Amino acid sequence: MTSMAVSLSRRSREPVPAGATGMARVDRRTKNLTKRLQPGEIAVIDHEDLDRVSAEALVACRPAAVVNAARSISGRYPNVGPTILLDAGIPLIDDAGPDAMTTIREGQWLRLDHGQVFNADAVADEAPALVAGVVQDDDSVADALSLARQGLSGQLQAFAQNTMDYLVREKDLLLDGVGVPDIATKIDGRHALIVVRGYHYKEDLQALQHYMREFKPVLIGVDGGADALLEAKRKPDLIVGDMDSVSDKALTCGAEIVVHAYRDGRAPGAERVRGLGVEPVIFPATGTSEDVAMLLADDKGASLIVAVGTHATLVEFLDKGRAGMASTFLTRLRVGSKLIDAKGVNRLYRSRISGVSMLVMLLVGMLVLGLALWATPGGSILLQLLGARWDDLWAAIVGIFT
Numbered sequence: 001m002t003s004m005a006v007s008l009s010r011r012s013r014e015p016v017p018a019g020a021t022g023m024a025r026v027d028r029r030t031k032n033l034t035k036r037l038q039p040g041e042i043a044v045i046d047h048e049d050l051d052r053v054s055a056e057a058l059v060a061c062r063p064a065a066v067v068n069a070a071r072s073i074s075g076r077y078p079n080v081g082p083t084i085l086l087d088a089g090i091p092l093i094d095d096a097g098p099d100a101m102t103t104i105r106e107g108q109w110l111r112l113d114h115g116q117v118f119n120a121d122a123v124a125d126e127a128p129a130l131v132a133g134v135v136q137d138d139d140s141v142a143d144a145l146s147l148a149r150q151g152l153s154g155q156l157q158a159f160a161q162n163t164m165d166y167l168v169r170e171k172d173l174l175l176d177g178v179g180v181p182d183i184a185t186k187i188d189g190r191h192a193l194i195v196v197r198g199y200h201y202k203e204d205l206q207a208l209q210h211y212m213r214e215f216k217p218v219l220i221g222v223d224g225g226a227d228a229l230l231e232a233k234r235k236p237d238l239i240v241g242d243m244d245s246v247s248d249k250a251l252t253c254g255a256e257i258v259v260h261a262y263r264d265g266r267a268p269g270a271e272r273v274r275g276l277g278v279e280p281v282i283f284p285a286t287g288t289s290e291d292v293a294m295l296l297a298d299d300k301g302a303s304l305i306v307a308v309g310t311h312a313t314l315v316e317f318l319d320k321g322r323a324g325m326a327s328t329f330l331t332r333l334r335v336g337s338k339l340i341d342a343k344g345v346n347r348l349y350r351s352r353i354s355g356v357s358m359l360v361m362l363l364v365g366m367l368v369l370g371l372a373l374w375a376t377p378g379g380s381i382l383l384q385l386l387g388a389r390w391d392d393l394w395a396a397i398v399g400i401f402t
Helices: 052-061 081-087 138-149 152-176 201-207 209-215 225-231 268-275 289-299 314-320 322-338 342-350 355-374 377-400
Strands: 020-027 042-045 065-068 092-094 109-113 116-119 191-196 218-222 238-241 256-261 281-284 304-308 339-341
Touching: 052 081, 081 092, 081 138, 152 322, 191 201, 191 225, 191 289, 201 209, 201 225, 201 304, 201 342, 218 225, 218 289, 238 289, 256 268, 256 289, 289 304, 289 322, 304 322, 304 342, 322 339
Parallel strands: 020 042, 042 065, 065 092, 191 218, 191 304, 218 238, 238 256, 256 281, 304 339
Antiparallel strands: 020 109, 109 116
């Protein structure tokens, strides 16, 4: 079904200040751009339906503004990326057109005047605008999201069809595990913690520090998720993905590498890994890399699969695109009860030690400490002195009321 196009209005929530300038960082892939985008620079992207993860990555870089060559909300589904940018106070110039990616050069100084983008070095009022777009605001984005919600039924129909197509293509892998490669990492009988650099992954990883210390799960980083583990002071045991967004540091940290390849066996990421002196395992599959990681952990006997930053809701599936929706949905059905969200594990883990148990442990500890002190000559004297001080204090308190 054809996606419903939405034309966002030109009302301005917080107009881009006339004369505002900044250095341009240009990239068609937002996740690549955020690796080099610095505070105060202007991000130039080509990202239709700006998703939550990409928007949060942009916000973390604190750019002066974002210029999007595409429509940030096409009407396909109610994506929240533009709202996140506006809530962070970052101006969004939207739908600047495909010429923005070629007309604006990397490192070029830009001057913004509402919806127009000028070369900052050009003489004001004489040079034409490089590109022009729409300055978005709260109202225009809210209107677009309202219209986009009306198109969800079409997306659900497309999802149902795509799910059937994917099941036909990958039924052997999903049902029988055919095609899952052998790996050296031992997973059988252990927990597997799969980390994707997605929704709230930093908070979830922080909350799971105690869980990781106690259960020592197999740590699986999906592409940039490997760097997320390193940032959390954890070394991944296994790195799975097409290797387009993981650092060389992660790839050479000693983890086993599984390159997610196309179904025909082509694996562009393998060349990069081999160039670092590491021989990868190749896993051909048509799903997403996080799905491949889950299927691998399940096939190798993980007793529990804990997911951090993965996609679970309808909007999150749509953020990945239709193809990703089908594979993720069916993979979760395949893994079944083994799979649990990181926040769920955190709640269960915290509930294992109640407040009453902590109080009992504290009292027992104090009793043991007292007995240990009483059993030593020095400790006995110390306890006698403390007892004398307590008697003096009690006598003083009684004296106040008599």
